[in-house]
Amino acid sequence: MDFLFSFFNTLLLSFVELFYLLGILMAVGLLLGILERYSNRYLVRTFGPRGILVTAWIGTPIHEIGHLIQCFIWGHRVTKVKLLQLNSPNGVLGYVEHTYNRHSIYQQVGNFFIGLGPIFSGIGSLILSMYFLVPQSYIAFLDQIQHHITVDKFDLSVLKIIAEAVIVIFKSLFTIENLINPLFWIFLIIAISISSHIALSKADIQGSAKGLLTIFVLLVLFNLIAGLFQMDSYRLVVKIAKYNVYVLAFSSFALFFSLITLVLSILFYKIKFLKG
Numbered sequence: 001m002d003f004l005f006s007f008f009n010t011l012l013l014s015f016v017e018l019f020y021l022l023g024i025l026m027a028v029g030l031l032l033g034i035l036e037r038y039s040n041r042y043l044v045r046t047f048g049p050r051g052i053l054v055t056a057w058i059g060t061p062i063h064e065i066g067h068l069i070q071c072f073i074w075g076h077r078v079t080k081v082k083l084l085q086l087n088s089p090n091g092v093l094g095y096v097e098h099t100y101n102r103h104s105i106y107q108q109v110g111n112f113f114i115g116l117g118p119i120f121s122g123i124g125s126l127i128l129s130m131y132f133l134v135p136q137s138y139i140a141f142l143d144q145i146q147h148h149i150t151v152d153k154f155d156l157s158v159l160k161i162i163a164e165a166v167i168v169i170f171k172s173l174f175t176i177e178n179l180i181n182p183l184f185w186i187f188l189i190i191a192i193s194i195s196s197h198i199a200l201s202k203a204d205i206q207g208s209a210k211g212l213l214t215i216f217v218l219l220v221l222f223n224l225i226a227g228l229f230q231m232d233s234y235r236l237v238v239k240i241a242k243y244n245v246y247v248l249a250f251s252s253f254a255l256f257f258s259l260i261t262l263v264l265s266i267l268f269y270k271i272k273f274l275k276g
Helices: 002-047 049-073 105-115 117-133 135-148 156-173 182-195 202-228 233-275
Strands: 077-082 095-099
Touching: 002 049, 002 117, 002 182, 002 202, 002 233, 049 077, 049 095, 049 105, 049 117, 049 182, 105 117, 105 202, 117 135, 117 182, 117 233, 135 156, 135 233, 156 233, 182 233, 202 233
Parallel strands: none
Antiparallel strands: 077 095
């Protein structure tokens, strides 16, 4: 009976640790998915089924490149790649097919990160675009993170700091100087295109779930071994999980532009509705 109770506590502890380590990342993926779903819904209502293709020529390749890079990192064998296909009969705009060694724990864990690859490539591309096209906004954003965010503290005050960073981005982007700067409009087109296709598909989520299960099993084994040696595994995991401060900070960037995309798609829909 004591063994069963101890094992149950280990499972519960592992679940909590899994949330600390990956919960923020999964929540960001969920929010991006919700924003993209509604944005695309209004775009289709406004411009028809092919309305999504307006942003696909930039957003879809970056989405698929995210999967591709993670495949290379985690040792998966890529069998087929389609960065963009506009005339697919089933509506699939792009895909990356890959295989892996099911006996390799490393490659099994990789399924989680391969599924989430578009979030990494999307955020990275947004930041890179800002760096080259609107550097003053990039500097303002980076300065906000460097001087106000620290991994030593991860509480509700962090959300306030990140919200302030988003406000800084907004103020530095939408200025009179930028509105008359062609590079700003190029950046805005790129940012909207990326954020319109950054969310995970059903296949992406299913692939990530396989890796997530492996990570959970590894955490259970880790906690069982830690218990035998009387180690405080929970404190160690919580300390590692402080990197979520930066996950939130950079994810706010993608969420910000996904929200702008949603607002613009609703605006286009309202304009068409008023004209009609």
